[in-house]
Amino acid sequence: MQPREFAAPATFKGPLLREVLGHIEAAKMKITVVAVNGFSGWLMPEDVDKSDWILAIEADGVPLGIGQQGPLWLINTRAEGEKPGEDGRGRWIWAVFYLRVGE
Numbered sequence: 629m630q631p632r633e634f635a636a637p638a639t640f641k642g643p644l645l646r647e648v649l650g651h652i653e654a655a656k657m658k659i660t661v662v663a664v665n666g667f668s669g670w671l672m673p674e675d676v677d678k679s680d681w682i683l684a685i686e687a688d689g690v691p692l693g694i695g696q697q698g699p700l701w702l703i704n705t706r707a708e709g710e711k712p713g714e715d716g717r718g719r720w721i722w723a724v725f726y727l728r729v730g731e
Contacts, residue, residue: 638687640703645671645681654729661702661719662726664694669702669712669719679704683724697722 649659656673671681684701685692692698701722712718 639689640682640684640687640701641689642683642685642700645683645702646676648683648727649676649729657730660728661721661724662728663721664723664725667719667721669716669721671718675718692722694723700724 645659658670658672659676660668660670662668675681681702681704684697684703685699687697692701701720702724703720706718710718712720
């Protein structure tokens with residue numbers, strides 16, 4: 629996967645967010661994602677369903693560490709011209725440590 633913001637292709641690996649939510653039997657609700665530094669973003673169920681959001685744990689075969697967008701980085705490929713909302717919807721969050729399901 630090559631995010632549009634990157635100058636060179638990169639391959640990210642990790643579980644799909646929709647699969648993680650399915651394993652914990654999470655209801656289809658708003659998902660809030662929070663980083664170690666307090667930065668946050670959110671997704672609605674339709675955002676999770678329409679795009680392959682990855683909880684990346686490695687890039688190009690190298691584990692993501694703190695200081696390198698890890699240990700988890702919520703990322704996806706955006707359609708041409710798609711940008712995160714000013715309100716935080718659809719942001720890529722790195723150094724993820726907390727997912728809240730529901731308001």
